[in-house]
Amino acid sequence: MKVSISSNPAQSRQVRQQLANPDESLTYELGKAVQELPPLYTRLLAGTISVMVFGTIAWAYFSRVDEVAVAQGELIPFAQVRPVRSLGGGTIQQVYAREGKSVKKGDVLLDVEPEKTKVIDADIARLEKSSKLIQDDLNRLEAERSGNGSAGTAIQDEFLNARLKAFDEQKAGAEAEANQQVAAIGEARTRLSRLEENLINAQENLKNARKNLENANEQERGLRTLLTDRAVPRLEYIRAKDNVTNAEDKVVSAQDKVVSTQKELAGQLDRIRQSEQGYQAAKSKADGLASQRQSEILTTLTKRKEEIASMKGQLDQSRKQRELSKITAPVDGTVYSVKATRGPVQQGEELLSILPKGEEVVLEVKVLNRDIGFIQAGQRVKVKMATFPFQEFGIVEGTVMKVSPNAIVEKDQNGQSQGPVFPTRIQLNKQAIDVNGKKVELTPGMSASGEIVTRKKSVLTFLIEPVTRRFSEAFQVR
Incomplete structure (x- = not known):
């Protein structure tokens, strides 16, 4: 129903009485209010809306945000870990080491009942003889380097x-x-x-x-x-x-x-x-x-x-094993990759590995094939640790160290193939997370995601890119 809007109060009351529908009455009141606005206010309202619209567009055009390629991975040691091996056959009685556990030099890792004490004694004699020969060689090299005429023997x-x-x-x-x-x-x-x-x-x-x-x-x-x-x-x-x-x-x-x-x-x-x-x-x-x-x-x-x-470390370990039948940590560090279980063990078998203290860990992620063309060394990375929610503990900044030129085939957590992925190493700017005022070291095996910043894009581009992509595809599909 269409009615004319009049400025006469009597006519207005009559019109409102005719408009039984509340929606029609609201439309009438709004139109009347707009007509009664002075021309200056109307122009100010239109100008304010225009400025806000164009200001929003300008902000979206000039504001830059990071475009990232997200890749999943885990922390790995940057340097080689130090393996701990069985010096002789026997039976493992107890395993104290756990993956990710910090240990100090001399801490007991395993209890082993030696199979043959004579084997341990023979190893100690062999290591002592080898250590002496190497030490004599070192003395000779030092004398040769300094020009001294005597090497000691x-x-x-x-x-x-x-x-x-x-x-x-x-x-x-x-x-x-x-x-x-x-x-x-x-x-x-x-x-x-x-x-x-x-x-x-x-x-x-x-x-x-x-x-x-x-x-x-x-x-x-x-x-x-x-x-x-x-x-x-x-x-x-x-x-x-x-x-x-x-x-x-x-x-x-x-x-x-x-x-x-x-x-x-x-x-x-x-x-x-x-x-x-x-x-x-x-x-x-x-x-x-x-x-x-x-x-x-x-x-x-x-x-x-x-x-x-290395020889002295093995010698100390052999002596302690002979005396105490225990395998101890040769250096301060973090236990990594425990392979030992209770039961028989052979001579030379690797029991576990230790990442020496002070050695850095890096994040190795698997970059998908669709993103690898935009990844290169030196790019900034935002690392989000799965163990520490980034909303509470923040992110760890990093830098792309190396991108593997060869692809491998990986499966996701559900066992589905992800297709070809490229292992990429990321150097972390810090090796610990501040948790309730306490520094918690990052250890190998922790899972994390790396958001590799590939380029800067405007907010406006993010908004209109899906529209332009759909528009372009509309003229290509059958």
Whole structure:
């Protein structure tokens, strides 16, 4: 039902009485209120709405948010974990270690009843002997590095002297080779000087030969004129022609001499360059022998120190196992990958692993095939730990370290194939979470999700992108 809106109060009451429907009455009142607004208020209302609309659009256009690729994964050790193995056969009585548990050096991990005490004693004797040999070798290497003439034992002193003698011989050989090249350069330069003198003489001889040829030609032409007038004997003219021929031969010979001397000169210059290169190579070799030797000594020292550290750890563990029949932690760290169970155990069998204290953990995620094209090293990552809800404990910032170029096939928690995924390692900016004022270390095995920031997009793009995608697909599907 349509009614006209009047400003007369009597007519308004009459119209309201005619509008029995509440909705029609509300529409009437609203239209009347709008008509009764002053023109200035109407324009202000329209302007305010326009400013809000355009301001919202501008904010959505200029505001940037992160576009992320979400990948699931778990924390893994960044460095190699230290395995704990059984030094002898026996029976595991009790397993105290649990995955994720922090342990200190000397903490009891397992109770093992040795199968044969003699085996443990033999291992201890072997380890002690090996440790002594390595320590003697370390003393000899330190003496060799510092230039000390004694390594502590007769055998090592003999070995040290042999090494020093071999180095001196090698250095003397390199210096002799350099001196030989210097002598060769000197001889080559002396010969070069002679060749330069020979070239000057050959060029002078060529010049004289050409001048003699010119004189002989001039004499032959003069005698030819006189011979026509029968003013000279024919024999004298023949001698003049012979002189021309001889002069031409001498010119050719002089030219050949100049060319051959120039070739010898060029060859001698090449030999000098080769000798100079040989000298530089020999000199570099002689100069680098000392630094190369020090580098080799330091490398060997580092390797032997690692060996003796590992050997001492095994020796301490064997002694304690012999005395207490217990396997203890060789270093401070976190228990990782417990494989031991109660029952028989073989010699050399790996029982568990320990992540040394201070070693970092990284997040390894599986990036889906659809996202891998946007992932590269150095990108920022927001890591959300499954154990610690990010709404309460926040996120852990990280950076993409390495993206595997090879895909693997993984299954999700429901056993369904995710298709090809790419293992990607993320370095974490912190290794602990603050929980109620206490630092809780992140340990291997914790699951987490990584939101890799691939680029910045405007809010407006996020809003209109689904519409444009649907619009584009509408003209492509059948």
